Amino acid sequence: MKCRLLLALSSVLLATPALAQTRTVEVITLASAQRMVTAAEAEAARNGWNVTIAVVDPAGELILLHRLDAASAASVDISQAKARTAARFKRPTKALEDAVAGGRLVVMALPGATPVEGGLPIELGGKIVGAIGVSGASSAQDAQVAQAGLTALIP
Secondary structure (H helix, E strand, C coil), X not given: CHHXXXXXXXXXXXXXXXXXXXXCCCCCCHXXXXXXXXXHHHHHHHHCCCCEEEEECCCCCEEEEEECCCCCCHXXXXXXHHHHHHHHHCCXXXXXXXXXXXXXXXXXXXXXXXXXXXXXXEEXXXXXXXXXXXXXXXXXXXXXXXXXXXXXXXX
């Protein structure tokens, strides 16, 4: 009798589809990314810096890439790497650079880490919704351009 009951229960449980466990991830919109890039480009132009600006989602995947005419080819990859690092590690890339400078060389071995200033996470409502990364000038100048972009979104 117990065996039949267990068999009957197991067939009911197996026939019932499992309820999916999901979560909602907030992501910066393309319109917001464009607004940030416009402000970042204006800051770079004011200073005569030829940079590439990347905006990514929280997973570090590209939403928008904007390369100024005279920006180096290498800045395309580096700007994306900085943005990806800021998004995935949920902190400015300067924090990772400072850790390396302070002797925490293990940071350089972290998968996907680009410990070079110029990447900033985009936080709205306590959640990381993306990041902006800039490359092409000095690291501090890249950070200045990224901050201008971030300020256009979050004054």
